[in-house]
Amino acid sequence: MPYLTAAVVLLGAIGLLNLVLTMGIIRRLREHSQQIGMACGADGDELPAVGTTIAEFEAFSIDDLRISRDTLSAPTSIGFFSPNCNPCRERLPEFIAHAAVTGRDRTLAVVVGLANDDTQELADSLATVAQVVIEQPNGPLSIAFGAVNVPALYLIDQGGLVKGSGHTMRALTSLVTA
Incomplete structure (x- = not known):
């Protein structure tokens, strides 16, 4: 019986660790997706407004x-x-x-x-x-x-x-x- 209890506790701990790691990965992927969106076509940047003049180039x-x-x-x-x-x-x-x-x-x-x-x-x-x-x-x-x-x-x-x-x-x- 003590072996069975230890196995259940160990499996529970592994499952909890898996859940924590999965949540961390999901959070990191969301941050990464936001960074990609900002670097590639996001509307958060300020483009020159209509009526302004572009600088010399x-x-x-x-x-x-x-x-x-x-x-x-x-x-x-x-x-x-x-x-x-x-x-x-x-x-x-x-x-x-x-x-x-x-x-x-x-x-x-x-x-x-x-x-x-x-x-x-x-x-x-x-x-x-x-x-x-x-x-x-x-x-x-x-x-x-x-x-x-x-x-x-x-x-x-x-x-x-x-x-x-x-x-x-x-x-x-x-x-x-x-």
Whole structure:
């Protein structure tokens, strides 16, 4: 009988330990999910408001064209994407379709990521419909546009005036109706 009691107590302790560890794992997964959401398309960041002006910037496209606030055609659709971002992959077909309608000279795609095959593949998929810039995280374009989280979409008018900004294609809708 004492062996049976000891076995039941031991099994109960193991079950309780399992429950505590499972609760810890669940809590950690929730924290991790929130961090991923913040880093990839969360709406918690502050994008430039409509009517504000984007800071000066200068970058070079993958075609070696100089791109700055002053060289952008008006209006210009701008999208920031990352190859490791699920929301970016979801919005990419819509952005490509939008860019095909608006034209390559009025669309800028910024691929934010490290120099690797995934980044180059994403840039190549956008190059047929948009001017493409590849930059490291927190690069000059990301800083000028306040693009902390991706995807970030903007509609920019003459002189860098923001006409729309957001994480969904709604930020670009006024270009289609204009």
